[in-house]
Amino acid sequence: MMPEPVAVDAMGGDHGPAETVAGAVLARRARGVPVVLVGRAGAIRAELARHDAVGEIDVVHAEQIVPMTERGAGAVSADQTSVAVGCDLVRQGAASAFVSAGSTGAVVSRAIRGLGRAEGVLRPALAVALPSVTGGATVLVDAGATADPTPEMVAQFALLGASYAQLVLGVADPSVGLLSIGSEPGKGNRLTRRTEGLLPGLPFRFHGNVEGHDVLAGTVDVIVTDGFTGNVVLKNVEGTVRAALAMVARAGVAGPEALREVAARYDPETHGGAALLGLDGTVVVAHGSSRARTVARACEVARDLAEGGVVTRVRDHLAVEPVR
Amino acid sequence: MMPEPVAVDAMGGDHGPAETVAGAVLARRARGVPVVLVGRAGAIRAELARHDAVGEIDVVHAEQIVPMTERGAGAVSADQTSVAVGCDLVRQGAASAFVSAGSTGAVVSRAIRGLGRAEGVLRPALAVALPSVTGGATVLVDAGATADPTPEMVAQFALLGASYAQLVLGVADPSVGLLSIGSEPGKGNRLTRRTEGLLPGLPFRFHGNVEGHDVLAGTVDVIVTDGFTGNVVLKNVEGTVRAALAMVARAGVAGPEALREVAARYDPETHGGAALLGLDGTVVVAHGSSRARTVARACEVARDLAEGGVVTRVRDHLAVEPVR
Numbered sequence: 001m002m003p004e005p006v007a008v009d010a011m012g013g014d015h016g017p018a019e020t021v022a023g024a025v026l027a028r029r030a031r032g033v034p035v036v037l038v039g040r041a042g043a044i045r046a047e048l049a050r051h052d053a054v055g056e057i058d059v060v061h062a063e064q065i066v067p068m069t070e071r072g073a074g075a076v077s078a079d080q081t082s083v084a085v086g087c088d089l090v091r092q093g094a095a096s097a098f099v100s101a102g103s104t105g106a107v108v109s110r111a112i113r114g115l116g117r118a119e120g121v122l123r124p125a126l127a128v129a130l131p132s133v134t135g136g137a138t139v140l141v142d143a144g145a146t147a148d149p150t151p152e153m154v155a156q157f158a159l160l161g162a163s164y165a166q167l168v169l170g171v172a173d174p175s176v177g178l179l180s181i182g183s184e185p186g187k188g189n190r191l192t193r194r195t196e197g198l199l200p201g202l203p204f205r206f207h208g209n210v211e212g213h214d215v216l217a218g219t220v221d222v223i224v225t226d227g228f229t230g231n232v233v234l235k236n237v238e239g240t241v242r243a244a245l246a247m248v249a250r251a252g253v254a255g256p257e258a259l260r261e262v263a264a265r266y267d268p269e270t271h272g273g274a275a276l277l278g279l280d281g282t283v284v285v286a287h288g289s290s291r292a293r294t295v296a297r298a299c300e301v302a303r304d305l306a307e308g309g310v311v312t313r314v315r316d317h318l319a320v321e322p323v324r
Numbered sequence: 325m326m327p328e329p330v331a332v333d334a335m336g337g338d339h340g341p342a343e344t345v346a347g348a349v350l351a352r353r354a355r356g357v358p359v360v361l362v363g364r365a366g367a368i369r370a371e372l373a374r375h376d377a378v379g380e381i382d383v384v385h386a387e388q389i390v391p392m393t394e395r396g397a398g399a400v401s402a403d404q405t406s407v408a409v410g411c412d413l414v415r416q417g418a419a420s421a422f423v424s425a426g427s428t429g430a431v432v433s434r435a436i437r438g439l440g441r442a443e444g445v446l447r448p449a450l451a452v453a454l455p456s457v458t459g460g461a462t463v464l465v466d467a468g469a470t471a472d473p474t475p476e477m478v479a480q481f482a483l484l485g486a487s488y489a490q491l492v493l494g495v496a497d498p499s500v501g502l503l504s505i506g507s508e509p510g511k512g513n514r515l516t517r518r519t520e521g522l523l524p525g526l527p528f529r530f531h532g533n534v535e536g537h538d539v540l541a542g543t544v545d546v547i548v549t550d551g552f553t554g555n556v557v558l559k560n561v562e563g564t565v566r567a568a569l570a571m572v573a574r575a576g577v578a579g580p581e582a583l584r585e586v587a588a589r590y591d592p593e594t595h596g597g598a599a600l601l602g603l604d605g606t607v608v609v610a611h612g613s614s615r616a617r618t619v620a621r622a623c624e625v626a627r628d629l630a631e632g633g634v635v636t637r638v639r640d641h642l643a644v645e646p647v648r
Contacts, residue, residue: 105506132567133566133567133570133571144505147505147512147513147514148513148514179556180552180556181468181471181551181552181555181556181559182429188471188552189471189472189550189552190471190472192552211555211556211559212555212556212557212558212559212560212561212562212563213559213560213562213563213566214563215560215563215564216563216564216567217563217567225556226513227505228504228505228512228513228516228553229552229553229556231505231535231536232503232504232505232535232536232549232553232556232557233536233556233557233560234536235505235535235536235537236536236537236539236557236560236561236564237536237560237564238536238537239536239537239538239539239540239541240539240540240560240561240564240565240568241564241567241568242457242537243456243457243540243541243565244564244565244568244569244586245568245572246457247457247586248569248572248578248583248586251582251585251586253578253579253582253583253585253586254572254577254578254582255577258575258577258578259572259577261575261577262568262571262572262575262577
């Protein structure tokens with residue numbers, strides 16, 4: 001059976017259809033990912049023509065565009081945006097996953113409303129793979145979907161993050177650390193102290209508590225936390241890398257050109273974008289500045305997560321209702 | 325009236341009495357800060373002799389040393405450590421403040437137990453001045469003293485942070501941002517949503533919500549948050565600067581020598597150390613790697629905070645009990 005295609009939001013991202021369509025073509029031709037493009041049909045077909053790909057990739061028309069400045073639920077309530085139509089395709093089973101380079105906040109809001117939670121999952125979580133100094137990557141989960149989770153939800157996030165590390169990063173037996181403010185057991189806040197006891201015994205190597213300086217140090221494969229702390233950390237990493245490179249540039253020890261290259265290599269989202277896990281359907285948000293290659297990589301990640309059944313472990317180990 | 329001296333922990337820090345005693349001498353001679361040294365009298369006098377300062381600076385003997393690896397309340401329960409004796413001097417009114425380059429966790433634990441809270445203050449907060457890309461600094465408060473504060477406590481932390489910005493950084497009319505996961509009002513978790521309403525009307529410019537990327541961007545003078553998030557952010561900044569510079573070094577665009585200089589300039593604690601505010605006495609924790617100049621700067625900060633009455637605004641605006 002041919003797998004359902006990955007739906008790609010042609011209108012999202014800073015560079016518009018030129019890069020998203022090129023990314024979809026690349027995903028299909030170079031990486032064997034079946035895709036369908038969602039957005040303004042005329043604009044999409046014009047871009048497909050430049051790649052000689054009209055007729056090769058299906059197009060689903062959506063009239064409206066979510067502006068990149070949109071961050072919450074505002075304009076997203078419109079049902080004819082490319083984001084809404086893309087999520088609908090996944091809900092209806094016409095697509096296996098949805099990829100967008102649109103505003104993370106807007107895509108996440110719409111996906112949660114449009115797709116609903118997977119059976120057995122309490123709340124969705126956003127997973128981002130951050131490049132670590134050791135050359136590998138660490139999955140940060142939840143990076144912003146659920147701001148006030150219970151300990152049970154955080155334990156589910158850990159399972160989702162471990163599955164992401166296996167399916168996307170290829171880590172056979174991932175280690176998981178609980179983000180806290182001291183590495184000793186019992187250190188932390190009420191949430192971490194209550195979560196600590198739920199993690200041993202789950203199907204991953206529980207490392208214990210990790211701290212803020214472990215995020216990029218490669219200490220563990222997965223760092224699990226609540227969506228408030230995770231989102232603050234994600235944005236803090238981005239801002240701090242920017243600040244540190246600005247300090248280096250100002251000190252005059254390296255040229256801006258060379259530093260731009262380092263900054264690009266460091267962009268957390270180049271490792272596959274932010275994956276919204278735990279919904280009844282897979283959604284991957286690529287960085288707004290994504291070029292074709294990054295969009296193609298996000299399509300591959302979305303396909304792997306969808307095929308791999310990322311929520312299976314949650315159902316097997318921490319389901320909130322018996323599986324029928 | 326001669327102000328009470330600042331008590332300096334001679335035994336704390338990676339470099340031992342050599343640097344702490346030199347720092348105390350510098351504080352007194354170059355910056356006019358009266359000081360008293362706490363620790364093993366023999367070792368301290370030997371160092372004082374090298375600066376021809378025996379008899380010029382008083383010494384209070386304390387037999388025990390808190391190891392730098394000590395992070396919690398363990399060995400700190402001993403009453404004869406230089407940390408315990410230093411806190412006692414402040415409690416008895418024999419010192420105006422205590423400065424240590426010992427383990428932050430150990431000093432904070434002991435100070436909270438030994439000094440008690442200032443009248444009207446619900447919980448203490450740790451304030452750290454982080455250098456921002458604009459060349460100024462932003463005060464992060466609470467950086468780790470109170471992991472699970474109520475909204476009222478966070479509002480007090482904001483007042484303490486604003487006082488710190490005035491007294492230590494010389495900012496006449498500080499702006500304060502509430503750390504959250506979206507700049508729009510109402511974005512965040514339960515704690516930030518409940519805290520948001522308490523901040524307007526307090527005696528500082530309330531900027532509204534700020535995000536993780538604002539921490540080093542110079543967006544506001546003070547960023548207020550709970551001690552869990554603040555401690556994760558502080559350690560994440562340190563780890564991310566280290567990781568970014570390692571990436572630059574690996575890319576070969578700048579030599580390790582030049583980068584070490586950038587890293588040193590970036591060390592958050594060089595701006596005065598971490599100040600524990602809201603206790604009945606001022607405590608400043610300098611970085612463990614502090615050299616004499618950093619210790620001297622911490623003494624100056626401690627003196628300014630103690631003289632400035634950092635808790636006055638809390639008593640005036642958000643006291644929990646009527647002032648008698």
